[in-house]
Structures are given as structure tokens and as C-alpha cells.
Amino acid sequence: MRTAILSLVLLAGLLAAPVARADDKRVEDKPACDVPAYLLNSESTLAKVAAAVKGGKPLNVLVVGSRSSTITSQETSAYPARLLAMLKEKLGTVPVNLSVEIQSGKTAEEVAATLVKLVEAKSPTLVIWQTGTYDAIRGIDPDDFRSAVDEGVAALQKAGVDVVLVNLQYSPRTETMTSAPPYLDNMRVVAQQHDIPLFDRFAIMHHWNDSGDFDLFSATHGVELAKRVHDCLGRALSKFVIDAAHLDQTQQN
Amino acid sequence: MTSIADSIASTRRPESAAAAAPAAPAITLPAVGERELRLDLFRGLALWLIFLDHLPNNILAWLTIRNYGFSDATEIFIFISGYTAAFVYGRAMVNSGFVIASARILRRVWQIYVAHVFLFTIFLAEISYVATRFENPLYSEEMGIMDFLKQPDVAIVQALILRFRPVNLDVLPLYIVLMLFLPVILWLMKWRTDVTLVLSAGLYAATWYFDLYLSAYPNGVWFFNPFAWQLLFVFGAWCALGGARRMSRILSSNVTLWICIAYLAFGFCVAMIWNFPPQLGFLMPKWLERWMYPVSKTDLDVLRFAHFLALAAITVRVLPKDWAPLKSVWLRPLILCGQHSLEIFCLGVFLAFAGHFVLAEVAGGAAMHVVVSLVGILIMSAMAWVISWYKRSADKDAKKGIGNADMAGGSL
Numbered sequence A: 001m002r003t004a005i006l007s008l009v010l011l012a013g014l015l016a017a018p019v020a021r022a023d024d025k026r027v028e029d030k031p032a033c034d035v036p037a038y039l040l041n042s043e044s045t046l047a048k049v050a051a052a053v054k055g056g057k058p059l060n061v062l063v064v065g066s067r068s069s070t071i072t073s074q075e076t077s078a079y080p081a082r083l084l085a086m087l088k089e090k091l092g093t094v095p096v097n098l099s100v101e102i103q104s105g106k107t108a109e110e111v112a113a114t115l116v117k118l119v120e121a122k123s124p125t126l127v128i129w130q131t132g133t134y135d136a137i138r139g140i141d142p143d144d145f146r147s148a149v150d151e152g153v154a155a156l157q158k159a160g161v162d163v164v165l166v167n168l169q170y171s172p173r174t175e176t177m178t179s180a181p182p183y184l185d186n187m188r189v190v191a192q193q194h195d196i197p198l199f200d201r202f203a204i205m206h207h208w209n210d211s212g213d214f215d216l217f218s219a220t221h222g223v224e225l226a227k228r229v230h231d232c233l234g235r236a237l238s239k240f241v242i243d244a245a246h247l248d249q250t251q252q253n
Numbered sequence B: 001m002t003s004i005a006d007s008i009a010s011t012r013r014p015e016s017a018a019a020a021a022p023a024a025p026a027i028t029l030p031a032v033g034e035r036e037l038r039l040d041l042f043r044g045l046a047l048w049l050i051f052l053d054h055l056p057n058n059i060l061a062w063l064t065i066r067n068y069g070f071s072d073a074t075e076i077f078i079f080i081s082g083y084t085a086a087f088v089y090g091r092a093m094v095n096s097g098f099v100i101a102s103a104r105i106l107r108r109v110w111q112i113y114v115a116h117v118f119l120f121t122i123f124l125a126e127i128s129y130v131a132t133r134f135e136n137p138l139y140s141e142e143m144g145i146m147d148f149l150k151q152p153d154v155a156i157v158q159a160l161i162l163r164f165r166p167v168n169l170d171v172l173p174l175y176i177v178l179m180l181f182l183p184v185i186l187w188l189m190k191w192r193t194d195v196t197l198v199l200s201a202g203l204y205a206a207t208w209y210f211d212l213y214l215s216a217y218p219n220g221v222w223f224f225n226p227f228a229w230q231l232l233f234v235f236g237a238w239c240a241l242g243g244a245r246r247m248s249r250i251l252s253s254n255v256t257l258w259i260c261i262a263y264l265a266f267g268f269c270v271a272m273i274w275n276f277p278p279q280l281g282f283l284m285p286k287w288l289e290r291w292m293y294p295v296s297k298t299d300l301d302v303l304r305f306a307h308f309l310a311l312a313a314i315t316v317r318v319l320p321k322d323w324a325p326l327k328s329v330w331l332r333p334l335i336l337c338g339q340h341s342l343e344i345f346c347l348g349v350f351l352a353f354a355g356h357f358v359l360a361e362v363a364g365g366a367a368m369h370v371v372v373s374l375v376g377i378l379i380m381s382a383m384a385w386v387i388s389w390y391k392r393s394a395d396k397d398a399k400k401g402i403g404n405a406d407m408a409g410g411s412l
Helices: A002-015 A017-028 A047-054 A079-091 A108-112 A115-122 A133-138 A142-158 A181-194 A201-211 A224-244 B004-009 B014-023 B037-054 B059-063 B073-096 B098-133 B142-150 B152-160 B171-180 B182-191 B193-210 B226-252 B254-275 B277-283 B286-292 B302-318 B332-339 B341-361 B366-400
Strands: A059-065 A096-102 A126-130 A162-166
Touching: A047 A059, A047 A162, A059 A079, A059 A115, A079 A096, A079 A224, A108 A142, A115 A126, A115 A142, A126 A142, A133 A181, A133 B142, A142 A162, A142 A181, A162 A181, A162 A224, A181 B286, A201 A224, B037 B059, B037 B073, B037 B302, B037 B332, B037 B341, B037 B366, B059 B366, B073 B098, B073 B171, B073 B182, B073 B226, B073 B302, B073 B341, B098 B142, B098 B152, B098 B171, B098 B182, B098 B341, B142 B152, B171 B182, B171 B226, B171 B341, B182 B193, B182 B226, B193 B226, B226 B254, B226 B302, B254 B277, B254 B302, B332 B341, B332 B366, B341 B366
Parallel strands: A059 A096, A059 A126, A126 A162
Antiparallel strands: none
């Protein structure tokens, strides 16, 4: 019976093989990686960022994240570095500084405890906090995760900085192994409650995978795909930040 | 007006009795009754929906009820499991006493446990395959999920004691724990049915108040908290043991109907706003958002429980137990799946793994998702039909006194 099931499943798979080849071809091209506008809209605003830029002060950004905020031994191609490049390009004369704080293998609770010290040390205008992945892998109680993110964001707001949350990556190959939805939902809830923008990395990458911009199922051993995805994420994030701070072209010049 | 209770009082019909006998020889409490096909139908539906939901980002998952309200297929599955378990083993408890009924329940628990371990083995095979083949620098962090493979000694033992339960393998451990306590539940119900339900609700409230949970490995908690989810199971048992009949007046009142419709409409709006935040997010008042979110699945949020009750109340009203299509050939696959729920549930989890594997290794895309989903449902139905056929013929043989499994070393 099992053999029969397997062969049926495989047969169904073979029928759709041409579709896969078509997808591969698109991936080889330079990625368009457009993001639909609704994924980059936020009702919440980044007032401190806006004030800094309009006041001609330097914009200091601090990215706090886990290993998915970097590419091993390719840090300059990871999305924080790409974000810096794009912000500099788009904001023209405004000086932009960016530092990255990677805390791999830490839960949101552990990272949240370090946030205030980090802010004191780096005095950023904007903290971009990427979290959730490690908690999802470890299966941390979603309620505990929510209170940790909640406390972290509250502490950051109290310290007087703007906050952007960045959620999990869309990782189709491990989707049957980790349960992302509770962590995604809770991050959304915290963002809504604190009225801060949430950069929906999960939905954006999901969109790229569905539209064929990237084949995120790919078992590639090379670093090229990661670099291209991070470049696109950095681009999208820069647009997201500029939109949320209402810094359109006319105001900058 | 009909309700679940009607079927309990109805008389047994010879042709359906034969089909009902193998799976549920004692489905006749408190009066003699025929097999309640609506329960089978909705349990089968729940199994299909669970399969569709387990297939990651499946387009057909938009057909499943979780996108249109608070509750989802898990509630249906647990409620009906409580209902049928009380029906079958409640009878045994009345007829044969506590010890015999408990022994039969424990045998069932053992079967579910073995099924769970079997599914865990398949999961292990899949994850090991991915761990050795898949190496994408983009996902170096996500691959951390495989870290437990570095300590298989600990992970496998933790899985055997149900503390380590990978995603999609949470329902059976919940079912195991609930069934393990079924003898106590039935014993209490034999004494005072309503008091048992009150106790169950009390435990549910205590879960929320004192934050009761079962810890899991390597950390975290059981995804389906048994302290909370027992309420649905016990409520199902309570309905089976006469509660449904006593509720039939409430169920048939128009006030109930309108409350249910209003609540389902509210759930629908909330779900739509949640599903399409950029377009509809502005419709949600902040105070309501703050009070309502997140709707906990782990602890069976009261919004979810109420949503299930509303769905069930409307269902028993709209679909009478003698609803003609129940006998039609079109609903046959669903009913058959519902009648062999343990086997089909396990097959569904396996097919979700296999389907994901095909989507990952061969081809993705919406069309492929639809194909994999339909093939999966087809396989589930075919398997249910085979099991049914086998049980029917095995029963015939047993009546004739041939093919006694005990002679070959005993049957399960």
C-alpha cells in the first residue's frame, strides 16, 4: 500500500515537472524582487527618524538581530549593510550611520534584557529589532515570547528611540518542522499595541517565492541566493523606513 | 426540530447496524441507536481540513474554516472524539464495569501511542534527509531546528515520553492524554454528569488563572494544553451521555440561532481583518484589538470555544440526523474517513509530510498544491474504504468462526 501511495505521489510530482523548470529559468535572471505596496505600508510613523532627518542631524540606526540578519563571512552583503547603502543613496546629504548587533542563539527574552544597554552605548535614532526565529526553533511558549518582545519594545520606547520590528524569514524547507504562525501573530500584536511599524519579512519573502523571483526551496550550497535575497530585503527595508518616517523625495531636497 | 439527541433515541436499523458494529459495538448509550452519521461526516471533514492545513501555505487551505473565524478543525476533531469515546466506552462502563472499560480504553490509548511513534519515525526520516542534503546559507539559522539530531539519545527518549513533539505531531499526544483520563471522566459522569462538566470547566478556568501547562522538550510547553482542551473533550462526552438531549430546547430556540449567527458573523469579520491587515486593518478598534488578541490556540481561548459551540449549534439545526445526503455516495468518502479516524488521521499527517516533500523536491506552485491536496484526499478516502472493506469481511469471518487472530499470536 505504501509503495502505491509513494508512486502515486511521485507520479503527481512528475506531471508538474515542466512547471518547475519554468521557475528555474526565471530565477536565473536578475531578480526583480518587487514588493507589493501593501506589504510596505505602515500606519505607524517613525517620528524620531523624521525629526532627525529634517533637523539635519545624523541618522543613527542600530540593527539588533540573530543569525538570519547576516550572511556568514559575507557581512557586507547582508541586509543591514545593504540598508545602509540604500539609505545613504536615498537620503542624499543626511549622514547615516548603522551598527549591527548580532546575538545568535538567544531568545527574545535574553535579547530584550540587553536592549537598553545597547541603546545607551550606541545612542541610535532607530532600532531595527529582528527576532522570533530562535524562539520558534526552540518552541518557546508564544505567550512568553510576546511578553519578551513587548517588554523589549517598551524599554526601547522609554529610552526614546524609534523601533521597527522585523519578523521571521519565510523558510519553506523547514516549514513542516517549525511553527512560525504563533510567533508571527504575536509580533504583529506587539507592533499594533505599541503602534510601531512591523517589517513583514516573512510575507515579503513568501511573495518572492510565490511570484518566482526566488526559489527559496533551493538546496543551494552557494552564497549567491542569500546575497541576492539580502540585497532585496535591504532595498525593501530602506523604502519601508523612509515611508514610515514620511521622508519623500521633496522633503529631502 | 432535530438535534444530536434525536439519534440517540432512534431505533437501530439492520443494514446500518452491520457497518457500525465493528468500529463501535456499543454506540447505544443511553438508548439503542444507529450510528450517528453526522458525527462521522464532520470528523471526516475535520480530518480533511487538518490535512489541508498541515500542507504548508496551501491555496486550498483557504477553504478551511480556520480562515473564517476563531476555531478550526482541531476543535471539531476533539469534540467528536470525546463524544464518540463516551458513547462507546460509557456503554462498556455501564455493562461491564469500571475495570473492563478502563482496560479497553487503555488498549485504545496504546494504539494511539504506537501510531504517534510511527509518525515520529517518519518525521525523523524527513528531517534527517533535509539535514544532510539541504545547505542554504540563507537559512543557516533556521537549520538550527535540526540541532536535536546531535543528541538523538535525548531527543528520541523525550519523544517516547511525549515531551518532544515536532510541529504537526501535537494532536495525537493531546488525544492520548485525554483518553488516558477517560476512565476517570466516565466514572465521574456515571456518578453526576453535570458535576463532571462543571469540574471540567473549573479546571479550564484554573488553567487560565494559574497558568497550568505541561512542559515540553527542549523547552516551551505542549502546543495543545491538555488542561484547557479537556473542556471540549468532556463537553463532547457530556453531550453523548444525555447532555445534547437536555439541551435540545435551547438548541432549537430562535434566540440561540440568532446569537450564534451574530457571533459567527463577528468571528468572520475579525478573521477577515486579521487576514487582510493592510486593506482592512483600519476597521478594527484599538480597544477591541487590545482586549482580544492574541486568540490563544494553546489554551483554547474562550473565543475559540464559543465559536465552535456556535458552529455546532447551527450545524445540528441545519442538518437533521436523517438528512438525505448523509446516505448519498458523494458524502461516502467523508463518512468513511470519519469512521476510521485514527488510521486516516495518521495517514493524513504522513501525506502532509510526503506532499511537502514533493512540493519541495519536485515542483511548487499553486497548481501543484491543488494536485497534491486532491491526491492526498483521494488516498485518504481510498484507504478508509479499504479499511472498511477489510473490517466488514473480517467480521464476517469471525462470525463464521474462521481466521481467529489469537491462533497466530493474538490480535491488536
